[in-house]
Structures are given as C-alpha cells and as structure tokens.
Amino acid sequence: MKQMHLHDFINRLRELEAEGFADELVLRFLSQHEPTRESLAPYRHFDSEQYARNLIYRDDVFELLLLCWRPHQATPVHDHDGQRGWVRVIEGSLSLINFDRVRTETDLRQIAEGESSPPGSVVLIERNRLVISAGQAIMEVTAPETIHRVGAATTGAVSLHLYSRPIETCFIFDLVSHSCRRGRPRVYSRFDAFA
Numbered sequence: 001m002k003q004m005h006l007h008d009f010i011n012r013l014r015e016l017e018a019e020g021f022a023d024e025l026v027l028r029f030l031s032q033h034e035p036t037r038e039s040l041a042p043y044r045h046f047d048s049e050q051y052a053r054n055l056i057y058r059d060d061v062f063e064l065l066l067l068c069w070r071p072h073q074a075t076p077v078h079d080h081d082g083q084r085g086w087v088r089v090i091e092g093s094l095s096l097i098n099f100d101r102v103r104t105e106t107d108l109r110q111i112a113e114g115e116s117s118p119p120g121s122v123v124l125i126e127r128n129r130l131v132i133s134a135g136q137a138i139m140e141v142t143a144p145e146t147i148h149r150v151g152a153a154t155t156g157a158v159s160l161h162l163y164s165r166p167i168e169t170c171f172i173f174d175l176v177s178h179s180c181r182r183g184r185p186r187v188y189s190r191f192d193a194f195a
C-alpha cells in the first residue's frame, strides 16, 4: 500500500477520469493507494447525531467523500440512482447489507424530491452482508441499481468513498411500510480547496 498526499491522490484519480474511469482500474488504484492521515485531517469530522459525509472533491465525473462514523451509526437503506461507487476503509470497519428490489408497484421516476411512494409499493429482500476492514477496498455500488445499508461496527470507522457520477437525489427505503422517499444526501462539511 502506497501512501500519498491527498492532492496527488486526487490528481491520480483525474488521470483515471481522463482514461474513462474503468471499474477495475479505479478499484485497483483504491486498493493500492491511500491518502496520508495528515492530508485527510482537514476533512475528518464526526457528527454525534449521525454519520458525517465530508465532501473533499467533486467534478462532473466523480466525487470523493470522507465518511466518519461513530460506533453503530449507519445509513438508512438507500439506492444510488444508477451511479457506481468504491470505498476504501481507512479506520475501523464497515458492515454492508445489500438488498434486491423484488416488487415495485409504482413508477419511481414520477416521485419528486421529498415525496414518498404509497405504502406497500416497494418490497425489498436482503441479499447478503459483508464486512470491510481498514486497508480493504471494494466496489460497493454497481449499475444499474445498488440498494444497501452501510454502517460502522462497534469501533466506529473512517472511510473514503468515490462515486461516479455525482447524483443529486436518491431513494430512502422504509422496510416496514414497504415504501420509498426521494431525498437528498446531506453533506456535513464541504471544502473548496480543490474547487
């Protein structure tokens, strides 16, 4: 594993962007490289209320976020609107639960931001669970659809997430009422250092 300054890490990602951002090449890069702790420090913010999404960099092709998790903090069950995503765990470990959408009785495209589908309209079943530990990287989001819940284990976690392309909204699923709501992922901190 090679450590490099965050500036160089992003420049390498921009080179991959120029080459088409192929799934395997991005995964290989993330598996073999990590930004230094010092260069990530300005983005390492936790929130006692919920896991914190700290935006490091965003352009038309990809966005890079540092997610900081207190013990047991987790996302709701959500989708990724067709985007691709990779994660490298920096500290602690993350658990992922993947779901399949087995029945949909509504046109999801018609649901505007802040609106929900009717109860009983979207049924998910759990497909699998996995744990990723510090130093591991995986492709966590694949097209056309990934629905999952991501959370920290008992130790908490810090993880670096790369998404392509950036999206504005996604669906949050309610496993009790079998419905979903279109929401906007909240960004806890946003730095303009690379704008």
Ligand SMILES: [Fe+2]
Pocket (backbone or CB within 6 Å): 078, 079, 080, 141, 148, 150
């Ligand atoms: Fe996700």
